[in-house]
Amino acid sequence: xxxxxxxxxxxxxxxxxxxxxxxxxxxxxxxxxxxxxxxxxxxxxxxxxxxxxxxxxxxxxxxxxxxxxxxxxxxxxxxxxxxxxxxxxxxxxxxxxxxxxxxxxxxxxxxxxxxxxxxxxxxxxxxxxxxxxxxxxxxxxxxxxxxxxxxxxxxxxxxxxxxxxxxxxxxxxxxxxxxxxxxxxxxxxxxxxxxxxxxxxxxxxxxxxxxxxxxxxxxxxxxxxxxxxxxxxxxxxxxxxxxxxxxxxxxxxxxxxxxxxxxxxxxxxxxxxxxxxxxxxxxxxxxxxxxxxxxxxxxxxxxxxxxxxxxxxxxxxxxxxxxxxxxxxxxxxxxxxxxxxxxxxxxxxxxxxxxxxxxxxxxxxxxxxxxxxxxxxxxxxxxxxxxxxxxxxxxxxxxxxxxxxxxxxxxxxxxxxxxxxxxxxxxxxxxxxxxxxxxxxxxxxxxxxxxxxxxxxxxxxxxxxxxxxxxxxxxxxxxxxxx
Amino acid sequence: xxxxxxxxxxxxxxxxxxxxxxxxxxxxxxxxxxxxxxxxxxxxxxxxxxxxxxxxxxxxxxxxxxxxxxxxxxxxxxxxxxxxxxxxxxxxxxxxxxxxxxxxxxxxxxxxxxxxxxxxxxxxxxxxxxxxxxxxxxxxxxxxxxxxxxxxxxxxxxxxxxxxxxxxxxxxxxxxxxxxxxxxxxxxxxxxxxxxxxxxxxxxxxxxxxxxxxxxxxxxxxxxxxxxxxxxxxxxxxxxxxxxxxxxxxxxxxxxxxxxxxxxxxxxxxxxxxxxxxxxxxxxxxxxxxxxxxxxxxxxxxxxxxxxxxxxxxxxxxxxxxxxxxxxxxxxxxxxxxxxxxxxxxxxxxxxxxxxxxxxxxxxxxxxxxxxxxxxxxxxxxxxxxxxxxxxxxxxxxxxxxxxxxxxxxxxxxxxxxxxxxxxxxxxxxxxxxxxxxxxxxxxxxxxxxxxxxxxxxxxxxxxxxxxxxxxxxxxxxxxxxx
Numbered sequence: 001x002x003x004x005x006x007x008x009x010x011x012x013x014x015x016x017x018x019x020x021x022x023x024x025x026x027x028x029x030x031x032x033x034x035x036x037x038x039x040x041x042x043x044x045x046x047x048x049x050x051x052x053x054x055x056x057x058x059x060x061x062x063x064x065x066x067x068x069x070x071x072x073x074x075x076x077x078x079x080x081x082x083x084x085x086x087x088x089x090x091x092x093x094x095x096x097x098x099x100x101x102x103x104x105x106x107x108x109x110x111x112x113x114x115x116x117x118x119x120x121x122x123x124x125x126x127x128x129x130x131x132x133x134x135x136x137x138x139x140x141x142x143x144x145x146x147x148x149x150x151x152x153x154x155x156x157x158x159x160x161x162x163x164x165x166x167x168x169x170x171x172x173x174x175x176x177x178x179x180x181x182x183x184x185x186x187x188x189x190x191x192x193x194x195x196x197x198x199x200x201x202x203x204x205x206x207x208x209x210x211x212x213x214x215x216x217x218x219x220x221x222x223x224x225x226x227x228x229x230x231x232x233x234x235x236x237x238x239x240x241x242x243x244x245x246x247x248x249x250x251x252x253x254x255x256x257x258x259x260x261x262x263x264x265x266x267x268x269x270x271x272x273x274x275x276x277x278x279x280x281x282x283x284x285x286x287x288x289x290x291x292x293x294x295x296x297x298x299x300x301x302x303x304x305x306x307x308x309x310x311x312x313x314x315x316x317x318x319x320x321x322x323x324x325x326x327x328x329x330x331x332x333x334x335x336x337x338x339x340x341x342x343x344x345x346x347x348x349x350x351x352x353x354x355x356x357x358x359x360x361x362x363x364x365x366x367x368x369x370x371x372x373x374x375x376x377x378x379x380x381x382x383x384x385x386x387x388x389x390x391x392x393x394x395x396x397x398x399x400x401x402x403x404x405x406x407x408x409x410x411x412x413x414x415x416x417x418x419x420x421x422x423x424x425x426x427x428x429x430x431x432x433x434x435x436x437x438x439x440x441x442x443x444x445x446x447x448x449x450x451x452x453x454x455x456x457x458x459x460x461x462x463x464x465x466x467x468x469x470x471x472x473x474x475x476x477x478x479x480x481x482x483x
Numbered sequence: 484x485x486x487x488x489x490x491x492x493x494x495x496x497x498x499x500x501x502x503x504x505x506x507x508x509x510x511x512x513x514x515x516x517x518x519x520x521x522x523x524x525x526x527x528x529x530x531x532x533x534x535x536x537x538x539x540x541x542x543x544x545x546x547x548x549x550x551x552x553x554x555x556x557x558x559x560x561x562x563x564x565x566x567x568x569x570x571x572x573x574x575x576x577x578x579x580x581x582x583x584x585x586x587x588x589x590x591x592x593x594x595x596x597x598x599x600x601x602x603x604x605x606x607x608x609x610x611x612x613x614x615x616x617x618x619x620x621x622x623x624x625x626x627x628x629x630x631x632x633x634x635x636x637x638x639x640x641x642x643x644x645x646x647x648x649x650x651x652x653x654x655x656x657x658x659x660x661x662x663x664x665x666x667x668x669x670x671x672x673x674x675x676x677x678x679x680x681x682x683x684x685x686x687x688x689x690x691x692x693x694x695x696x697x698x699x700x701x702x703x704x705x706x707x708x709x710x711x712x713x714x715x716x717x718x719x720x721x722x723x724x725x726x727x728x729x730x731x732x733x734x735x736x737x738x739x740x741x742x743x744x745x746x747x748x749x750x751x752x753x754x755x756x757x758x759x760x761x762x763x764x765x766x767x768x769x770x771x772x773x774x775x776x777x778x779x780x781x782x783x784x785x786x787x788x789x790x791x792x793x794x795x796x797x798x799x800x801x802x803x804x805x806x807x808x809x810x811x812x813x814x815x816x817x818x819x820x821x822x823x824x825x826x827x828x829x830x831x832x833x834x835x836x837x838x839x840x841x842x843x844x845x846x847x848x849x850x851x852x853x854x855x856x857x858x859x860x861x862x863x864x865x866x867x868x869x870x871x872x873x874x875x876x877x878x879x880x881x882x883x884x885x886x887x888x889x890x891x892x893x894x895x896x897x898x899x900x901x902x903x904x905x906x907x908x909x910x911x912x913x914x915x916x917x918x919x920x921x922x923x924x925x926x927x928x929x930x931x932x933x934x935x936x937x938x939x940x941x942x943x944x945x946x947x948x949x950x951x952x953x954x955x956x957x958x959x960x961x962x963x964x965x966x
Contacts, residue, residue: 014582014859016514023510026586030506030593031499044605048833051609059617063861066583069854073590080606084596092603092823097595099497100549103509107556109588109799110513112580113567120575122527123563126534134542157640158843168689183693184667198821199844205816206651206842208691210666254823310845316592317847333688338681340575340737340929340938350531359689359842360641361682362793364800371552376497378546446823455823 022066029070030102034462037086041439044082051080082442087463090471091444093254093282094389094415094459098314100376104369105316115363118351119343125352128155128367131374132321138379139287142300145323147352153323154357155366159281160199161359162306162322165330167203167246169304170275172333174245179208180333189213189237190246193225193260195253197279213242222411223256223448225249227264234272246275251295251307252283255446255455256410256418259283259295266301280307281320282459286390286414288313289383295413303329312389312415312459313382314373319366322357331356389415392468393458399472405479409453417456418448421479425452431478441471505549512553513585517945520569524922527565534563565925570946573954574927576737576765577872577898577942581797583859587852588799598846601834602826608835611638611850614857615804621862622770625783628806630835636806637840638849642764643682644842645789645805648813650686650729652787653758655816657728663816672696672720673729676708676743678736680762696725705894706739706931708732710747717755729758734778734790735766738929738938739893739901742766742778749784763790764803765942769873769897771796772866778896786812795872795898795942796865797856802849805840814839872898875951876941882955888962892936900939901931904962908935914961924954 054076084095115124132153136145145151156162171179171188179185188209192200194216204214215237218229234244247269249260262278269276278299284307286292299305306322309315324330335356337346345351355361377385393415400406400419410418421427432443432454446453454475458468537559567578598607615636619628628634639645654662654671662668671692675683677699687697698720701712717727730752732743745761752759761782767790769775782788789805792798807813818839820829828834838844860868876898883889883902893901904910915926915937929936937958941951 016518019514019517019582019585020510022582022586023513023589024507026589026593027503027506027510029590031502033593034502035499043602046605048601048605048828048831049609051606052613055610055613059614059621059857060861061863063864064858066586066859069583069858073851077606077610080604080609081594081596082602082604084603085594092597095595095597097592099502099505100552102502102589102592103505103549105592106506106509106585106589107512109580109585110509110516111564111568112578112799113564114575114578114800118531119526119565120567121563121565122529122531123534123560126532126563127538127560130535130538131542138542158845160843160845164689164842171691179691179693180688181693181695183670183696184691187666198819198824202817202819202842202844205663205819206647207689208654208662208667210662210664211819212664213666254821316595317597317845334685336681336685336688336694338737340927341681343927345531348531359647359685360643361685362641362643362800368556374542375547375552376549378543380544381546444823444826 025070034085037083038088040078040083042083042086042088042442043436043439044080045439046080051076085460087460087467088441088471089460090456090458091442093311093457095310095317096312096314096459096461097316098373098461100372101315101369104372108365108368111365113365115365116355116361117341117343117346117353119345121365124365124367125354127371128354129153129352131367131371132323134374135321140290140293140296141305141323142325144300144325145305150327151323151325152327152352153321154354155370156306156320156322156358157318158320159197159279159306159308160202162320163199163248163277163279164203164206165322165334165358166275166277166304167207169329169333170246171207171209173275173329174243177332184208187213187242189215189242189244191215191217191230191233191244192248193217193219193250193253195219195223195255195258196248196250197254197281200248223253223258225260225265227261227268230265231268234268244272244274246277248277248279251278251280252413255448257283257413257416258410259413262298262301266298270301275303276301278302278305280305282308282311283414285309285312286386288379289386292386292414309370309373314377314385314461315370319370334358389459392463392465393417395465396456396458396468396472403476405476409448415458418446418453419456420451420453427479428452428454431475434478434481435474440474508553517568520566521571523561523566525566525569525571525925526919526922527563528920528922529563534559568943570943570950571924571954572943573939573941574925576940577795578793578800579795579797579942579944580799581856581944583855584798584852587855591848591851594848596848598848599838599844600824600826600829600836602828604848607848607850608837610854611837612636612835614850614854615806617857618804623773623776623779624788624806627783627808628788633810634806634808635810635835636804637837638853639789639803639805639841640801641803642680642762642789642791643685645803646682646731646760646762647686647689648805648817648841649758649760649787650690652812652816653729654690654692656758656812657726660815667691670696670725672698672725672727674698674700674713674716674727675731676700676702676733676736678702678706678738678741679731679733680737680764683731706736706741708743708748710744710751713748714751717751727755727757729760731760731762734761734763735896738931740766740896740899741893742896745781745784749781753784758786759784761785761788763788765791765794766897768792768795769869771862772869775869775897792853792856797860797868797944798853802853817841872942875946875948876900878948879939879941879951879955886959888959892931898941901929901936902939903934903936910962911935911937914958917961917964918957921957923957
């Protein structure tokens with residue numbers, strides 16, 4: 001029997017000094033990377049298989065030096081990175097990041113704890129609950145979401161998972177918490193606008209309700225859900241013997257940033273007993289500024305709400321904040337208690353066990369990075385960031401409006417500008433491809449009323465007026481180039 | 484309109500030099516923490532609300548200095564931490580960690596990229612696919628799991644999510660991929676042993692199949708699933724007009740580490756067309772050693788398999804490796820493609836988009852830490868770790884066997900020892916409570932044949948013979964103390 005400690009092999013022992021040394025190398029590497037990120041093409045220009053081809057086909061039998069690994073990150077991986085932290089990244093949505101977030105996350109990695117139960121690290125649970133209560137105050141969210149009442153908040157990995165949890169709670173509430181036990185035994189229906197995020201359709205698939213039972217509600221001329229159409233769809237399903245259970249409204253749709261009219265949608269949901277989930281994934285962050293809180297008007301009707309600090313609030317992925325007004329429904333939906341997880345704190349009923357608020361069992365100490373960001377910048381700092389990005393988007397929109405070649409394609413609510421060249425889809429596709437292949441900036445698209453539309457999404461940590469100005473110059477000149 | 488850059492406020496600017504400075508502080512903090520972790524009580528001794536009470540009720544309006552935040556981690560949070568990285572942590576399962584993993588994860592935080600599509604960072608996708616292929620080779624997994632054939636691997640957050648994805652694919656395959664569209668329209672059943680992880684029951688709830696439709700199959704005298712009972716349960720459901728679709732077998736159950744007999748379960752699944760998922764969450768790591776690969780005998784029958792490097796392979800949470808033999812079924816189950824995610828690489832069909840292999844859309848660059856661990860330790864290093872932990876468990880078991888007061892409660896397969904005092908449940912509960920309140924070590928329990936049983940789970944990074952020896956001394960002496 002071999003009773004020697006592990007890592008006895010030469011070069012394999014991670015001593016505290018090794019960790020200090022390599023840790024400093026990595027900290028410096030990140031500082032250098034973020035300082036130089038503008039030098040790389042924003043959208044990776046490699047072809048399929050290029051990265052894999054440069055790496056060994058088999059795993060190493062013996063240990064390799066740390067320096068070699070870091071060199072390979074630079075030489076082999078970096079060409080295959082699309083630089084989401086570049087100030088010239090205007091694609092999809094921002095995924096902005098910051099030093100305090102990275103370091104809060106690093107402490108979480110170092111502590112290496114599991115937050116599945118209160119007892120497996122009380123600080124992990126209590127800090128998370130507190131920080132989400134802080135956000136209720138900081139963003140003017142309805143008091144029903146506070147943990148000190150019947151509600152509460154939890155950090156999920158993504159808005160997709162939050163929407164899924166909300167849909168599951170809706171399904172269970174509508175079936176008297178019986179679907180969980182006996183399976184789905186009736187036709188349940190759900191509702192979202194035709195601009196809702198694809199994760200709602202995916203949640204319908206996962207939950208066993210079926211994507212065909214999601215009604216995509218028509219839009220008004222500003223790409224917002226039409227409450228009268230929602231009302232009609234619910235009534236039509238009721239008449240057909242279906243059981244409507246869930247509505248997802250968007251505060252900032254992915255395509256255009258449109259805000260569904262919660263003050264009108266809310267009463268419809270209440271009247272018919274439907275669970276109202278509000279998805280504010282990107283735009284929700286804006287509510288940190290009092291002047292932008294109109295986007296959340298009517299949120300007091302919601303049973304649940306989520307937004308992603310990992311999009312526009314300087315917290316690195318993953319960090320979605322999910323709030324419920326009635327935590328009991330969520331917990332009844334997601335709770336199971338095997339013998340090996342039983343403990344006195346849980347049995348006392350006095351603590352939160354977050355494993356009952358999410359899909360997986362295990363969970364990381366994610367509130368640390370959010371806490372660090374809120375403290376390092378303060379609400380003041382985060383507000384000035386949001387205001388600056390919104391002002392940049394308005395500036396960009398004003399250039400589009402003043403141009404003869406381009407037009408604004410949807411109302412500019414916050415930091416997202418939908419626009420297009422007047423020359424039609426082919427021209428817009430050509431402009432986008434040309435810009436993205438240049439490596440100088442990265443833009444993505446959507447379709448509005450069947451027409452290809454470019455999206456300028458502004459919110460990276462280091463994006464300044466000069467980047468937006470240069471992007472507009474490039475866009476305008478790309479339009480003037482021939483085929 | 485305010486067009487000043489953000490972070491103009493004094494003290495709010497995260498310069499590269501600030502990041503270098505604070506980054507070093509955090510690296511040193513982690514090195515110190517891991518060096519001193521034995522000084523803290525393993526199980527946090529705080530009461531409910533103790534941590535929250537010491538933190539401000541409201542978020543800060545203005546920015547705070549980084550040093551203050553780090554001081555609060557020490558003074559306020561640490562007492563509320565249960566120290567999973569302590570070498571005296573023997574509870575639940577290991578969650579072992581290592582320097583290269585922490586630093587690989589740190590690089591992922593710094594890069595701050597999204598891996599949802601190949602095109603959003605090709606290196607993120609290609610490294611992940613490669614490293615999971617490496618593991619097929621390193622652990623002697625069936626070739627069907629290689630991405631170079633019809634299969635492939637993906638990193639999930641947890642075994643819970645992997646099992647859920649497997650169950651969903653099973654549901655879809657059994658219904659001709661129609662449940663996804665039209666909802667569940669027939670009674671589907673699934674099977675696992677009565678010792679299966681609670682996440683299987685939770686997956687039944689989430690997927691809309693219903694927990695009552697999970698058949699908990701009886702055990703043999705070594706807590707393994709009985710294939711004859713599985714066969715009988717399937718036949719009984721078929722006779723009753725149900726549609727059996729899924730079997731989850733465990734390679735290392737949570738309670739005892741029992742290994743379900745795959746060579747007999749496999750043919751039963753194949754005969755009836757059931758999806759076989761194998762959950763090797765903790766024990767799976769042992770397959771890195773050729774001499775322990777008998778636990779995976781029969782894995783070639785499996786449609787999917789998962790194990791967690793974040794449990795026993797020195798990778799910090801989250802990192803579950805999930806393999807499928809037929810990736811098409813998984814992708815057909817979880818894929819949706821909205822306009823705003825369309826891109827040429829996806830349309831070419833030549834690339835993997837991992838968002839179609841998981842529940843959420845967004846994803847972190849998790850393969851970096853796994854790649855770092857495999858390279859820094861090499862297969863040799865990981866093998867010596869596994870062998871050492873297994874030898875420690877065998878040593879501990881030999882002390883239990885030689886004792887008059889205690890008995891072994893289940894076969895010791897690898898690094899988990901189930902044992903109990905002969906004096907009955909009350910005595911065992913008292914021993915466990917006394918040890919856990921002492922702060923000197925942390926043990927948890929299960930129930931076997933209705934009797935409270937202690938679990939000694941060995942696998943922390945720095946656990947050595949001396950820790951196990953001292954744990955046994957404490958256990959033995961706790962048994963001799965009165966009430």
